[in-house]
Amino acid sequence: MLLLFKNTVGRKIVMAVTGLLMFGFIIGHLLGNTTIFTGPDGINAYAEKLRNLGPLIWIMRVIMLVMVSLHVFFGVQITLEDNAAKPGSYAMKRNLRSTFASRSMIWTGLLIAGYLIYHLLQFTFHVINPEISSMKNFDSLGRHDVFSMLVHGFQSVLVSSVYIAAMIAVALHLAHGIQSLFQTLGLNNDSSLPAIEKAGLITAVILFLGYVSIPAAILAGIVK
Amino acid sequence: MDLILFVWRQKGPDEKGLLEQFAAKDISPEMSFLEMLDTVNEGLIKAAKEPIAFDHDCREGICGMCSQVINGVPHGPQEKTTVCQLHMRNFKDGDSIYIEPWRARAFPVIKDLIVDRSALDRIIQAGGYISVHTGGVPDANAVLISKDNADTAMDASECIGCGACVAACPNGSAMLFTAAKVTHLAMLPQGQIEAARRVCIMTEAMMKEGFGNCSNHYECQAACPKGIRVQFIAKLNREFIKAQIKDSGKRNQ
Amino acid sequence: MILNGKCPSGPLSEKWDRHRHELKLVNPANKRKYRIIAVGTGLAGASAAATLGELGYNVEAFCYQDSPRRGHSIAAQGGINAAKNYPNDGDSIFRLFHDTIKGGDFRAREANVYRLAMLSNNIIDQCVAQGVPFARDYAGYLDNRSFGGAQVSRTFYARGQTGQQLLLGAYGALSRQVKAGSVRLHPRTEILDIVLIDREAKGITVRDLVTGRIDCYTADAICLCTGGYANVFYLSTNAMGSNVTATYRAYKKGAFFANPCFTQIHPTCIPVSGDHQSKLTLMSESLRNDGRVWVPKMKSDKRSAHEIPEAERDYFLERKYPSYGNLAPRDIASRAAKEVCDEGFGAGGSGVYLDFADSLHRLGEDKVRELYGNLFDMYEKITGENAYKQPMRIYPAPHYTMGGLWVDYNLQSNIPGLFVLGEANFSDHGANRLGASALMQGLADGYFVIPYTIADHLAHTTPVKADTEHSEFRKSREDVEAFAKKLLSVNGRKTVNEFHRELGKIMWEHVGMARSEESLKQALKQIPALRDEFWENVRIPGSGSELNQELEKAGRVADFLEFAELMARDALHRNESCGGHFRTEYQMPDGEAKRDDENYCYVAAWEFKGVDNEPELHKEPLKFENVELAVRSYK
Incomplete structure (x- = not known):
């Protein structure tokens, strides 16, 4: 079992499994957040439900923290090794099959990690923009007013822009990451690879559109 | 011209x-x-x-x-x-x-365009073979092998060991080379006995030689003059997972 | 001197078993005290080094390539013969033996060939156990194909890359021994001399091709597995580095060179496209099953193939050999093609047409693609021509050399301790090799013969204490260094390639497929002249103490320039036509080879007597007790 954290393939499997769980989270998070389109009732009720899960939510959070940490740690370690394995570069190099997304995984990954911290500080720990925090504001039913927090937050063009930029990084990361995890877990064969690559790309685009639709709708005044 | x-x-x-x-x-x-x-x-x-x-x-x-x-x-x-x-x-x-x-x-x-590729030999030396003695083997038709498996083994075994996959890989990884040998032998019943051990020691040897890790760019497949496919890397990954499961199974006995 | 091949007595089928019983063994505990050198890592070398290492000997393996996986055995396409009789079509060990003897035009030793046929079955078993992915049928059994010179299906194959797969199997076995520590590899190292102490082979002198360092290695036995010398023709299907240096320098140290004139020319190669050509590429002979060979009836016809109407085409093989037609044996087809080209009928300047139009019409393009697709692709890669649309052009090319160092039944040369395996020896193919037999011989020698016979030699030998400071080793080093210095000091105006190309032209014209007394005497005049010019006018840049590819080539070409003379001399002395050796004076009225069993039924083994002196001929008479000497006819 030790090989899982030492071996070149083992660490990739760790990357794939942690990536897969985070991918699951990203889907769940988006599904939850789309309740914003049903108005304050939807998302505030959803937030209330999450809150009522009590210790479960904390277990989830700890698991996610471990996943993120492993993913980042091995991602950085692997990249450093890879760079060392390829010291000189070609005077002329043509890429035949790799993509911008695949070659920039470490950068999109680090961007996402950075944004994640910002995102948590803003909407979970309310350190940034404490004035809009749902901890202090409540809706008419006495629930934490997540809806207003988001609307107020994203009405700032700056906040929305940073968010959209981060979602571009997420989309690029997923465009390579989804098909990559299938390959790493060995769930690939001659005929499935092109289909998986395409499906990964489409999923990444859908998730991107889904996430961006929230600030877009707020900025456009559709959600207010 | x-x-x-x-x-x-x-x-x-x-x-x-x-x-x-x-x-x-x-x-x-x-x-x-x-x-x-x-x-x-x-x-x-x-x-x-x-x-x-x-x-x-x-x-x-x-x-x-x-x-x-x-x-x-x-x-x-x-x-x-x-x-x-x-x-x-x-x-x-x-x-x-x-x-x-x-x-x-x-x-x-x-010198000039000549490079030292002996690292690839050392990956094979680590375990890229079936540990059979000369002589004392059963008749060639004693073990039947399905045509599909024999064909896949042959597809993988066509690797000429030129190292183009490493040269093309943005990470300088020899995963396609290693995977081709792992797949060739894992597709055959004779090779399955050592399969779990082989995949671990060959990938370890690859790391020790200073090759990078595979991050699924697939540049190797595009550059391979023999059409070795990245599906063999998926096969290597499967073999590795199998080896880990087998290993933990052994420990529980 | 009359040579003795030391073949065991007794009935043919019991010879090897009886002999094995009589051979001495080395105590397992003593094996690691012996050091064995294996030069070359093709099929013979890799299999020998692996097997000897596994037995417990200390093995040093050398090759000039950067990896032992690249010996030229890797380029063999067709397959490997074995008398398994899996298809139940009447094959047997005796039949494989008989076909091989007959195919070799009765110039090989019966006992050796029978042993080869016996061991062929073990080879297939061994290779399958190693994981060689031979072709299989849907039930999972091994598949066989037919090959030239046999009426049974006995050829095992792995697509068009049988040689590659077998070599990778042997390379795997070798790698396993490297890991176990019993074999040490010396890649990018070229053998330049064999060192004898008290007339026994005790070591070699090599050049590290990267640093230029000259080193000696001592041993209790040496296995030369260095392949053939077809590159004496400059253009051949051999690898660029294939050379005669190891065997020729052993010859200069006293080993006898046997039957050097027996060379095989393969009929279906891609023709030369210009003076820049560096090598020739072979295409499987199976193409002749469905292609028709023709040339224009008009001399130096400039029209392209499809502009030439049917009536103006000469299907010369079908015309000359009505019953075999396009499937006439290799030597006959090759000779006929060269004849028509020499007379000026060549197709578009080079070669003859191999036309698939009829087959494409009869079978359809899909079927032809299924049968020959990879060959058509390869042809297009090299020539840029689409053979589905226009006929291929083919031309014969030197391909394999049956001659080699003389060895006895134990594969030991006349120098004790010097063993010669695979294509480098002369032993099993007589005057002509059948398709799919080269791989068989290399592996039989390496896996199953040498482990027994080398023990007998070692059991009589006390292990040497490594001493490369012995006067013989020191002298060898000095000679090798002086040779390189001499090459580098010429500093003339012509490149090594230019000399090699000229030598090739002489050999192809005068010592090629059809030889005559006149042409051979011509060659014997031209070769020494070219050699003299070489030593006055060759230009080799750089120094000997670095990676210097020109110096490597120069050493090899220098040896070819001497060896070529030996080859011509052997061809001149053999006043008969047999197998790959065709003397125009000795032919039947219908143009078939005329063998002279009364006077030439022997192995001609030559002893070196100095570069400018005639070598001395020794004969090993060939006795045929189990087959009847018959005339080959393919009419």
Whole structure:
């Protein structure tokens, strides 16, 4: 079992499994957040439900923290090794099959990690923009007013822009990451690879559109 | 036709190298790429200059000795073709051609376009075989092997060990090379007995030699002159997972 | 001197078993005290080094390539013969033996060939156990194909890359021993001399091709597995580095060179496209099953193939050999093609047409693609021509050399301790090799013969204490260094390639497929003249103390320039036609080879007497007790 954290393939499997769980989270998070389109009732009720899960939510959070940490740690370690394995570069190099997304995984990954911290500080720990925090504001039913927090937050063009930029990084990361995890877990064969690559790309685009639709709708005044 | 060549010149492993410009004149489109270099070298020798050193041997695309990155692509622009089988009709009069050695930490340059690929041999030495003695084996037809499995084993075993996959990989990984051997042997009943051990020690050996990790860019498949496919890397990954499960199963007994 | 091949007595089928019983063994505990050198890592070398290492000997393996996986055995396409009789079509060990003897035009030793046929079955078992992915049928059994010179299906194959797969199997076995520590590899190292102490082979002198360092290695036995010398023709299907240096320098140290004139020319290669040509590429002979060979009836016809109407085409093989037609044996087809080209009927300047139009019409393009697709692709890669649309052009090319160092039944040369395996020896193919037999011989020698016979030699030998400072080793080093210095000091105006190309032309014209007394005497005049010019006018840049590919080539060409003379001399002395050796004076009225069993039924083994002196001929008479000497006819 030790090989899982030492071996070149083992660490990739760790990357794939942690990536897969985070991918699951990203889907769940988006599904939850789309309740914003049903108005304050939807998302505030959803937030209330999450809150009522009590210790479960904390277990989830700890698991996610471990996943993120492993993913980042091995991602950085692997990249450093890879760079060392390829010291000189070609005077002329043509890429035949790799993509911008695949070659920039470490950068999109680090961007996402950075944004994640910002995102948590803003909407979970309310350190940034404490004035809009749902901890202090409540809706008419006495629930934490997540809806207003988001609307107020994203009405700032700056906040929305940073968010959209981060979602571009997420989309690029997923465009390579989804098909990559299938390959790493060995769930690939001659005929499935092109289909998986395409499906990964489409999923990444859908998730991107889904996430961006929230600030877009707020900025456009559709959600207010 | 006339061409301008930019060729990597490097005196020795620890020397600094640089691209040197040469004019290749009166090149026939019927020539192979290496014959074009032969012609250039003949001219250099007559002009009392040092000819370009490059590896080559069989010149029919099977020994795996030739190794040049031509215009940014290992083995040059024609798909599934080694440098020695690449012909000058793939180029146009007046073209500039960049010729560089394989680049990876595990492949130090020996001279000009010649690199040391013994790291690949050491990956095989780690376990890329079936540990059978000479003699004392059963009749060849005693173990039946389905045609599909035999064909897949053959697909993987066609690897010529040239190292183009490493040269193409942005991470300098030898995963396609390793996976081809792991798959070849894992597809056959004779090879399955050692499969779990083999995949672990071969991938460990690959790391020890200073190759990078595979991050699924698939550049290797695009550069491979023999059409070895990245599906074999997926197969290697499966074999690795199987080995881990088997290993933990053993521990629980 | 009359040579003795030391073949065991007794009935043919019991010879090997009886002999094995009589051979001495080395005590397992003593094996590691012996050091064995294996030169070359093709099928013979890799299999020998692996097997000897596994037995417990200390093995040093050398090859000039960067990896032992690249020996030129890797380029063999067709397959490997074995008398398994899996298809139940009447094959047997005796039949394989008989076909091989007959195919070799009765110039091989019966006992050796029978042993080869016996061991062929073990080879297939061994290779399958190693994981060689031979072709299989849908039921999972091994598949066989037919090959030239046999009426049974006995050829095992792995697509068109049988040689590659077998070599990778042997390379795997070798790698396993490297890991176990019993074999040490010396890649990028070229053998330049064999060192004898008290007339026994005790070591070699090599050059590290990367640093230029000259080193000696001592041993209790040496296995030369260095392949053939077809590159004496400059253009051949051999690898660029294939050379005669190891065997020729052993010859200069006293080993006898046997039957050097027996060379095989393969009919279906891609023709030469110009003076720049560096090597020739073979295409499987199976193409002749469905292609028709023709040339224009008009001399130097400039029209392209499809402009030439049916009536103006000469299907010369069908015309000359009505019953075999396009399937006439290798030597006959090759000779006929060269004849028509020499007379000026060549197709578009080079070669003859191999036309698939009829087959494409009869079978359809899909079927032809299924049968020959990879060959058509390869042809297009090299020539840029699409053989579905226009006929292929083919031309014969030197391909394999049956001659080699003389060895006895134990594969030991006349120098004790010097063993010669695979194509480098002369032993099993007589005057002509059948398709799919080269791989068989290399592996039989390496896996199953040498482990027994080398023990017998070692059991009589006390292990040497490594001493490369012995006067013989020192002298060898000095000689090798002086040779390189001499080459480098010429500093003339012509490149090594230019000399090699000229030598090739002489050999192809005068010592090629059809030889005559006149042409051979011509060659014997031209070769020494060219050699003299070489030593006055060759130009080799750089120094000996670095990676210097021109110096490597120069050493090899220098040896070819001497060896070529030996080859011509052997061809001149053999006043008969047999197998790959065709003397125009000795032919039947219909143009078939005329063998002279009364006077030439022997192995001609030559002893070196100095570069400018005639070598001395020794004969090993061939006795045929189990087959009847018959005339080959393919009419």
